[in-house]
Amino acid sequence: MIDGWLGAVHATLVGLGVLAFAISGAQLAAEKRMDVVGMAFLAVVTATGGGMLRDLLVGRTPVVLVDVWMVGVAIAGAAIVFALHRWIAHLARPVLVFDAIGLGIFCVEGTIVAIDAGIGPVGAAIVGMLTGVGGGILRDVLGNDIPTVMRRESRLYLLPALAGSALTALLVELGVASTGVLVGIGAAVIAFRLLAERFRWRVPALSTTVLPVVRGDGTPAP
Amino acid sequence: MIDGWLGAVHATLVGLGVLAFAISGAQLAAEKRMDVVGMAFLAVVTATGGGMLRDLLVGRTPVVLVDVWMVGVAIAGAAIVFALHRWIAHLARPVLVFDAIGLGIFCVEGTIVAIDAGIGPVGAAIVGMLTGVGGGILRDVLGNDIPTVMRRESRLYLLPALAGSALTALLVELGVASTGVLVGIGAAVIAFRLLAERFRWRVPALSTTVLPVVRGDGTPAP
Amino acid sequence: MIDGWLGAVHATLVGLGVLAFAISGAQLAAEKRMDVVGMAFLAVVTATGGGMLRDLLVGRTPVVLVDVWMVGVAIAGAAIVFALHRWIAHLARPVLVFDAIGLGIFCVEGTIVAIDAGIGPVGAAIVGMLTGVGGGILRDVLGNDIPTVMRRESRLYLLPALAGSALTALLVELGVASTGVLVGIGAAVIAFRLLAERFRWRVPALSTTVLPVVRGDGTPAP
Numbered sequence: 001m002i003d004g005w006l007g008a009v010h011a012t013l014v015g016l017g018v019l020a021f022a023i024s025g026a027q028l029a030a031e032k033r034m035d036v037v038g039m040a041f042l043a044v045v046t047a048t049g050g051g052m053l054r055d056l057l058v059g060r061t062p063v064v065l066v067d068v069w070m071v072g073v074a075i076a077g078a079a080i081v082f083a084l085h086r087w088i089a090h091l092a093r094p095v096l097v098f099d100a101i102g103l104g105i106f107c108v109e110g111t112i113v114a115i116d117a118g119i120g121p122v123g124a125a126i127v128g129m130l131t132g133v134g135g136g137i138l139r140d141v142l143g144n145d146i147p148t149v150m151r152r153e154s155r156l157y158l159l160p161a162l163a164g165s166a167l168t169a170l171l172v173e174l175g176v177a178s179t180g181v182l183v184g185i186g187a188a189v190i191a192f193r194l195l196a197e198r199f200r201w202r203v204p205a206l207s208t209t210v211l212p213v214v215r216g217d218g219t220p221a222p
Numbered sequence: 223m224i225d226g227w228l229g230a231v232h233a234t235l236v237g238l239g240v241l242a243f244a245i246s247g248a249q250l251a252a253e254k255r256m257d258v259v260g261m262a263f264l265a266v267v268t269a270t271g272g273g274m275l276r277d278l279l280v281g282r283t284p285v286v287l288v289d290v291w292m293v294g295v296a297i298a299g300a301a302i303v304f305a306l307h308r309w310i311a312h313l314a315r316p317v318l319v320f321d322a323i324g325l326g327i328f329c330v331e332g333t334i335v336a337i338d339a340g341i342g343p344v345g346a347a348i349v350g351m352l353t354g355v356g357g358g359i360l361r362d363v364l365g366n367d368i369p370t371v372m373r374r375e376s377r378l379y380l381l382p383a384l385a386g387s388a389l390t391a392l393l394v395e396l397g398v399a400s401t402g403v404l405v406g407i408g409a410a411v412i413a414f415r416l417l418a419e420r421f422r423w424r425v426p427a428l429s430t431t432v433l434p435v436v437r438g439d440g441t442p443a444p
Numbered sequence: 445m446i447d448g449w450l451g452a453v454h455a456t457l458v459g460l461g462v463l464a465f466a467i468s469g470a471q472l473a474a475e476k477r478m479d480v481v482g483m484a485f486l487a488v489v490t491a492t493g494g495g496m497l498r499d500l501l502v503g504r505t506p507v508v509l510v511d512v513w514m515v516g517v518a519i520a521g522a523a524i525v526f527a528l529h530r531w532i533a534h535l536a537r538p539v540l541v542f543d544a545i546g547l548g549i550f551c552v553e554g555t556i557v558a559i560d561a562g563i564g565p566v567g568a569a570i571v572g573m574l575t576g577v578g579g580g581i582l583r584d585v586l587g588n589d590i591p592t593v594m595r596r597e598s599r600l601y602l603l604p605a606l607a608g609s610a611l612t613a614l615l616v617e618l619g620v621a622s623t624g625v626l627v628g629i630g631a632a633v634i635a636f637r638l639l640a641e642r643f644r645w646r647v648p649a650l651s652t653t654v655l656p657v658v659r660g661d662g663t664p665a666p
Contacts, residue, residue, distance in 0.1 A: 041594060063500070071566065117284050144588065151257070363586065
């Protein structure tokens with residue numbers, strides 16, 4: 001799609017993002033007492049889940065794995081966690097940066113894929129956001145956790161993904177989305193993420209969680 | 223699709239159903255200590271999840287959000303939970319009624335969508351049921367709960383949804399499904415739900431849950 | 445698809461596999477204190493989930509339930525668990541064998557379906573594996589458990605499924621996948637599974653799970 005050295009830079013950045021996602025999957029698997037097969041499986045799901053969710057939603061079928069190389073990178077990520085688990089704390093900072101890079105690229109490119117498939121701007125922004133965050137949500141569901149990105153202890157993650165996707169959809173709609181502009185949006189998402197971590201930005205949450213149960217499907221109070 | 227004042231009534235009822243689903247999502251999010259972004263996200267997933275699951279299963283792609291207004295209603299539902307959480311117990315009864323309205327409409331209309339897509343009557347009944355209950359199941363999976371509608375403490379929910387969908391599929395198959403008949407089925411599902419809550423109807427469950435583990439994939443006893 | 449007595453043998457074996465999957469679903473539902481509707485629902489999801497996941501991924505739509513008879517078999521499985529729960533320990537051995545039969549057939553046939561849909565060999569092997577293990581993973585997600593097949597206490601399950609699917613994809617690619625060869629692969633998967641249970645084969649796991657948290661989406665340490 002993209003040629004020359006720019007294409008090489010793009011592929012490298014995507015690869016680093018996929019690697020970061022995979023490491024987070026393998027690491028959750030280890031925390032949850034899975035075996036190495038579970039680690040590799042969860043690494044692959046985390047790394048490829050956002051793209052597969054995107055393809056399911058836009059109806060790009062067969063869905064599976066146009067980018068087979070991602071499976072290799074994901075398994076390498078699982079191997080890194082297995083081999084280096086004693087020194088894994090040293091990986092925290094690069095993983096954070098690589099993950100932000102992946103998020104920035106995936107939410108911009110996911111939005112473009114959705115628009116190319118004929119989805120309107122609001123839907124395309126949602127697909128773009130899910131391309132970026134879907135792998136991590138699948139990871140946490142399979143690991144039997146509440147998705148990290150929804151928890152009040154987490155820093156901003158869904159919000160920069162949605163902002164980047166919505167801006168992409170808007171500028172494409174306005175016909176001003178050159179490659180340079182799109183790269184700028186991706187870079188802004190990455191910067192936003194890293195600043196959110198650096199300065200511990202959070203969004204508000206209800207101060208109490210002791211709510212009476214108000215659900216329409218008949219759940220009694222716990 | 224439906225014109226005139228009948229269309230307005232239909233849209234209002236669907237909107238109330240979507241609102242009830244969204245409130246249940248935002249409320250579970252608050253219980254589970256998510257932040258406001260998590261509340262809005264879970265509200266949107268609960269409100270739109272059944273319809274997205276339906277579109278995935280019937281192959282109506284791109285799947286995402288033909289009805290963009292639902293996202294707005296869902297976010298309004300999350301805002302209501304956030305703003306009114308001190309008085310939320312007063313919402314329990316209207317949310318219950320609105321949820322029943324949503325269930326009745328979604329399972330009848332989901333079945334029709336499935337039949338129009340060429341699915342046979344048994345499959346269409348299942349799609350219709352999932353259109354009604356899918357959002358709530360996704361909500362509970364993301365909130366790391368066993369789906370409410372499957373729990374023994376719950377009142378009848380899956381059963382009226384399946385009955386309404388199956389009856390819809392049957393009467394369409396027999397060629398006697400006029401608009402009036404379909405409205406009647408939806409109303410019966412709503413009435414069934416409300417009676418089940420009012421009189422605390424339940425289905426049986428095994429009296430013991432201390433079963434020896436019989437699973438074919440090698441799980442040892444817990 | 446397959447005629448004569450060979451077809452009858454095939455259908456019987458598939459039916460036994462579906463029955464074993466359904467029993468595992470109904471049994472988890474009972475353990476998790478669901479009611480009989482939850483038991484039937486989870487039995488159907490477990491029995492049909494792998495095939496539905498396969499159809500979603502390969503874009504075979506409408507997805508739902510070409511094989512309506514599976515729903516009947518699944519509900520029969522739930523009824524067996526409900527009726528025979530006092531004697532269910534006696535079912536452990538046949539369920540284990542039937543489950544292995546289902547796994548062997550589903551991963552070979554799922555791979556073939558994926559290849560016929562134009563998916564490359566790596567993707568097809570993954571689809572085949574997911575056809576075999578997807579129902580059980582959905583079961584555990586809905587039951588709010590970490591998927592059995594990923595846990596370190598489990599014996600080999602994902603691995604024989606993946607090996608069988610990969611071998612199928614490879615031999616189809618090489619043009620040497622006669623019916624006899626495919627039956628042989630399925631039988632090898634079944635044998636592998638039963639030997640893994642008999643001799644308690646496991647794959648390694650990290651000896652410690654006390655890892656510092658290295659995730660890129662800002663999860664603080666638990």
